[in-house]
Amino acid sequence: MKSRMKKALCRLMGDRAGGVMMEYVILAVLIAAAAVVAVMYFGRGIVTNLSTSTHAMAGESAAASASSTKAKSDAKTAETDNEDYRKKHADR
Numbered sequence: 001m002k003s004r005m006k007k008a009l010c011r012l013m014g015d016r017a018g019g020v021m022m023e024y025v026i027l028a029v030l031i032a033a034a035a036v037v038a039v040m041y042f043g044r045g046i047v048t049n050l051s052t053s054t055h056a057m058a059g060e061s062a063a064a065s066a067s068s069t070k071a072k073s074d075a076k077t078a079e080t081d082n083e084d085y086r087k088k089h090a091d092r
Contacts, residue, residue, distance in 0.1 A: 045074055048070055052064050052067035
């Protein structure tokens with residue numbers, strides 16, 4: 001009886017289960033790729049902020065404070081670099 005029911009269910013499901021699973025895999029790959037591109041695009045700031053969050057969640061307040069200070073320093077450096085670049089290329 002179980003084998004008949006199993007065969008009937010397999011016939012009803014057909015190849016749909018594999019297709020749905022493939023859609024989920026493709027969606028997961030696209031989300032992972034978007035996350036990697038976002039981290040690469042936004043650079044050190046995101047990585048430093050993630051590090052700060054990790055230290056804070058782990059209860060390492062000294063390390064979290066150091067990471068936060070580094071993030072602020074990196075942001076200031078990026079801002080001055082951006083201003084210098086704009087000034088240098090403003091005449092073009």
